[in-house]
Amino acid sequence: MNAGSDILTAGVKMVASMGVVLTLIAVMLYGIRKLTRQRMGGGSGKSIRVLENHYLGVKKSICLVGVPGKVLVLGVTGDRISLLDTLDETSISDRLPENTPPSFGPMFAERLKRFGRGRMGKDDR
Structure with missing residues (x-):
């Protein structure tokens, strides 16, 4: 033993x-x-926003990035980011959709908060 x-x-x-x-x-x-x-x-007050992203191939994409007053068109590869063009924010804002769906991260965090609040309310009874 x-x-x-x-x-x-x-x-x-x-x-x-x-x-x-x-x-x-x-x-x-x-x-x-x-x-x-x-x-x-x-x-939450971010001044740099990725407006759109279009993938061209493996590790290659074109991005529209909004900075205050301008929209940058960037070419992104695995090892480099190149400025392709600069646009005025006013000229491009008409063509971009206003109601873009939220990304997964903030949406998941909000669901977790709601779930936590629901559990807290049940435990308090």
């Missing part, structure tokens, strides 16, 4: 140690994510 309890104790220690390591990794990832959002200006 002594050998069996030693194996059980070693197994519990191993699982606990793995839990501590995974928790530390999760905390570090959360901290890094928070830090990069602060440094990159994760606020």
Whole structure:
């Protein structure tokens, strides 16, 4: 029985140690994510927007990027970004669709918030 309890104790220690390591990794990832959002200006008032993106081939695309007052036409490859043309924002804004669907990231975050609020409301009862 002594050998069996030693194996059980070693197994519990191993699982606990793995839990501590995974928790530390999760905390570090959360901290890094928070830090990069602060440094990159994760606020909602972004002045640079990708208006459209058209893929031409593997790692090749043409992008319309809106900056205050101008729209840049960029050629993007795997190792380079080239300015192809500069357009006035007023001339291109008529042709771009106003109601573009939201990207997956913000939509998923909003759903998670709603799910969390729903769970919090059920637990409070």
